Amino acid sequence: MYDITKLRQHFPMTTVYKDPAVMAMFKSAKIESFLRDWIIKRKADSNGRVKNIDELSEYVASIIPHRSEKDRLEDEARTNGETRPFLAKINVVFHPNANFHSFEIADLGFTHKYTIIEDYVWDRIKGEIIGEAGGWGLVKLGYMPPEGNKKNGRFTLLDFKNFCPYEVSVEAFREARTHFETEEWMDILLGAIDYNADGFMRPSLIPEEVWTAKHTMLTRLLPFIQANLNLIELAPQQTGKSYIFGKLCKYGWLAGGGSISRAKLFLDMRPGAKSAGLVTFNDFVAIDEIKSIKFTNDKEMAGILKGYMEDGRVKVGDVNVEGGAGIIFLGNINVADMDGSRDMFRELPEVFRDTALIQRIHGFVPGRNIPPLSPKMYMNGWALNTEYFTEIMHLLRTPAENMRYRGLVEELVTVGAKVDETSGREQEAIMRLCTAYLKLFFPHANNELIKEPEFRREFSRYCLQPAKRMQETVLKQMQIINPEEFNKRSMSSYKLREDDV
Numbered sequence: 001m002y003d004i005t006k007l008r009q010h011f012p013m014t015t016v017y018k019d020p021a022v023m024a025m026f027k028s029a030k031i032e033s034f035l036r037d038w039i040i041k042r043k044a045d046s047n048g049r050v051k052n053i054d055e056l057s058e059y060v061a062s063i064i065p066h067r068s069e070k071d072r073l074e075d076e077a078r079t080n081g082e083t084r085p086f087l088a089k090i091n092v093v094f095h096p097n098a099n100f101h102s103f104e105i106a107d108l109g110f111t112h113k114y115t116i117i118e119d120y121v122w123d124r125i126k127g128e129i130i131g132e133a134g135g136w137g138l139v140k141l142g143y144m145p146p147e148g149n150k151k152n153g154r155f156t157l158l159d160f161k162n163f164c165p166y167e168v169s170v171e172a173f174r175e176a177r178t179h180f181e182t183e184e185w186m187d188i189l190l191g192a193i194d195y196n197a198d199g200f201m202r203p204s205l206i207p208e209e210v211w212t213a214k215h216t217m218l219t220r221l222l223p224f225i226q227a228n229l230n231l232i233e234l235a236p237q238q239t240g241k242s243y244i245f246g247k248l249c250k251y252g253w254l255a256g257g258g259s260i261s262r263a264k265l266f267l268d269m270r271p272g273a274k275s276a277g278l279v280t281f282n283d284f285v286a287i288d289e290i291k292s293i294k295f296t297n298d299k300e301m302a303g304i305l306k307g308y309m310e311d312g313r314v315k316v317g318d319v320n321v322e323g324g325a326g327i328i329f330l331g332n333i334n335v336a337d338m339d340g341s342r343d344m345f346r347e348l349p350e351v352f353r354d355t356a357l358i359q360r361i362h363g364f365v366p367g368r369n370i371p372p373l374s375p376k377m378y379m380n381g382w383a384l385n386t387e388y389f390t391e392i393m394h395l396l397r398t399p400a401e402n403m404r405y406r407g408l409v410e411e412l413v414t415v416g417a418k419v420d421e422t423s424g425r426e427q428e429a430i431m432r433l434c435t436a437y438l439k440l441f442f443p444h445a446n447n448e449l450i451k452e453p454e455f456r457r458e459f460s461r462y463c464l465q466p467a468k469r470m471q472e473t474v475l476k477q478m479q480i481i482n483p484e485e486f487n488k489r490s491m492s493s494y495k496l497r498e499d500d501v
Contacts, residue, residue, distance in 0.1 A: 001198050002184045002191070004382045010176040014388040016040055017048025018194060018379040025053070031064065032247045033194060034387040035087065035136075039063070041385065048382065063087050070109045074155070077143040082158050089250075090135040090160070092117065103157050105139070116144060116154040128162040136250045137162040168391045170401070170443075177444040182458050183211075185441065189218055191383030193248060195240075199377035209369075215466065216369040218440065220244045223284040223326035224252065225393040226436035227402060228312040230360060232329040232474075234337075234344050235367020241330050245286035249390040253278050253325075256288035261296040262304055267316040279308060279323035283397060286328035291347055298351045309360035324397065329361070338368040340473040343480045355482045362429040363470030364477070396439045408445055409434045412459060416493030423489070426471060430494055433467035456496055468494055 008015050016037050026036040043056050050056050064087050065073060076083045090103045093112055101117040104110055117125075129135050140159040146152050177185060187197035200213045217240070223229045233241060246254035255264075255278075265285065266277040278285045287293060295301040305327065307314035313322040329352065337344050345353050352358075371377075395401070409431055438445055441462045442455070449455050472491050479486040 001196075002180070002187045006179065007188060007384070008382060010179050011384060014385050015048075015382050016385045017044060018191070018381065018383050019050065020375070020378050020380050022050050022053075022056075023194065023378070025057075026060075029060065031060070032250070034248065034250050034390055035064070037385045037387045065108065067108055073108065073141060074143075077141045077155055081142060083141045085138045085140050085159070085161075087136070088139045090129075090137070090139060090157070092129060092135065102154075103135075110141075110155060114154055115157070117157045118144075121157060121159070125157070125160045128160055135160070135162070168388065168395065170392060170395050173392050174444045177442075182441060182462065186214055186218065186462075188384060189221075189389075189440065190214060191379050191381075192386060192389040193218075193221070193244065194379045194383075194386065195377055196379050196381075199374065200371065202371060212369050213371060215462070216366055217244075219363075219365050219466065219470075221393065221440060222363075222433065222436040223328055224249060224390065225396050225439045226432060227283075227324040227326070227397045229284075229326040229432055229436055230309050230328070230362050231326065231365055232361050232363075233365035233367045234331050234333045235365070235370065236335065236338070236372065237332050238372045239367055239370040240373055241367065242288055245284070245288070245328060245330065248386060249283070249393075251283040251390065251394050252286065253282045253284070254286045254288055259294045259296055260287065260301075262301055262316065265301075266304060266308065266314065266321050267319055277321065277323075279325040279327075280321060281323075282325045283394060284326045284328055286330055288330045290329050290331040290349070290352055291333075293349065295351065298349075302351050302354060302357060306354075306357050306360060309357070335368075340364070340476045343477070345477060345481060353481055355478045355486065358474060358478055358481070359425055361474055363433050363467065364473035365470065366473070393439075396443065401439070402435070405438050405445070406431065406435045408447070408450055409438060411447070412450055412456070412496055413464060413494055414497045416495075426475070426492065429471045429474070430464075430467050433470060434463045437463035437467065460496060464494060464496070 017040075022040065023036065026033075026039075031039075039056075039060060040050060043059060044050050062084075073083050073086075088105045089107060090105050092101055092103050094101050100119075101122055102112040102115045103117055104112050104115065128137065138159075138161040139157065142156040142158040144154050144156050180188065190197045190200075195217065197214060200210050200217075202210070205213070220231075220233070220241070221244070223231060235241065242254065242256065245252060246256070262277075264277060265279055268277070304314050304316065308321070308323070309327055312324060313320060315321070331348065333344060333347060336342075337346060345358075396405075413431065413434060415427060438459070442449075442459065445455070450459070468491070475486065475489065475491060479489070
């Protein structure tokens with residue numbers, strides 16, 4: 001476990017006390033972690049404790065309205081001219097034919113059909129909302145009555161403030177990282193996503209297995225920090241997959257079960273409704289329960305997914321769709337099948353058994369390494385604020401940051417002698433995974449640090465070797481599913497460059 005005094009010293013404004021009882025209260029109310037920490041920061045005392053649970057409950061009820069309160073909010077907007085500010089997730093669409101913006105608050109039932117953002121408001125708030133995934137923020141609504149005998153009354157957006165309770169500086173984050181050993185940093189990252197590092201220990205596990213369990217849990221964060229990173233995890237139940245991808249961050253989307261359409265993921269082509277799909281404004285889209293998932297058109301979706309997963313762009317109709325979101329496939333399979341040498345795709349729908357699709361997956365997350373969650377695995381004490389940490393990961397996805405860290409990886413990693421025979425997709429997968437791992441575990445890396453022997457040993461352990469194993473599992477699955485095409489293929493060798501060392 002990390003030194004709490006040192007953590008608070010180097011992150012004085014961005015730590016929060018995570019009390020399991022308080023966290024359970026938020027979980028029961030189905031409130032996401034990033035919202036939880038935003039609220040706790042405002043209601044905790046100087047010691048980080050929330051002493052008045054009743055007061056906290058009242059505040060939560062006032063700031064996050066339930067869907068059943070839509071009528072009250074509508075009446076408040078119509079009668080008083082405006083609502084009180086409340087936290088909500090809004091999506092904005094521009095209607096080019098009519099030259100106006102509308103918004104929806106899906107959680108409360110406000111739809112684009114009955115909303116408008118007037119230009120004077122849009123000019124004031126657009127900096128707060130453009131480019132934001134899902135538009136979480138403090139919202140204030142008003143009402144615009146119908147004109148004359150027309151039936152065109154609409155609810156208006158009067159104000160929007162994208163909430164972020166801290167000054168988020170990547171440079172300050174990088175500097176703070178320099179004060180911690182790498183294994184200590186791994187425990188800090190676990191605390192940031194609500195897990196207690198000591199809780200991973202089991203009497204039956206040797207230290208290396210405990211390290212592997214913690215590292216695998218953090219591997220799930222790679223799409224949060226690296227653009228267009230595609231992963232698959234087929235693992236046991238009760239290991240936190242849905243929580244990580246569905247509750248941790250406002251910049252991702254978890255689509256669980258049921259039916260998923262091309263319009264939802266990529267582009268809605270209906271006349272008058274051309275709206276961007278999930279991949280265009282999220283950092284990742286995780287498709288859960290893939291054993292039971294249904295696409296509205298399997299053939300169409302398979303083609304579009306393969307195109308998009310290749311390089312983050314695909315043509316839908318006559319429209320070019322581009323996005324930075326990685327695609328994550330999640331599912332539970334039998335324990336007996338959790339072995340890279342077996343067919344782990346055996347029970348999946350045929351669309352996921354297409355090796356052309358599998359080949360575009362950068363890595364296989366070995367979720368079997370994570371023990372079932374137990375109460376002792378949940379954070380109890382001071383930790384990095386989840387909201388702050390997810391903001392940092394989001395900022396580390398920018399093109400400039402991607403270039404910076406990818407350049408360091410290119411300096412560190414060399415491909416074996418048979419580079420001309422190496423699959424381009426395989427090499428890109430290894431490099432992209434290493435880049436994501438480097439950002440996560442070594443955000444302070446620079447051209448001088450990467451020359452140090454100790455750093456290079458740690459880079460190999462934390463980044464390069466796991467990346468190779470994740471891609472090797474992908475290759476093994478393709479060989480099992482399509483031996484005729486892939487049995488003769490083998491992984492190239494990837495190792496640290498020895499130049500100037």
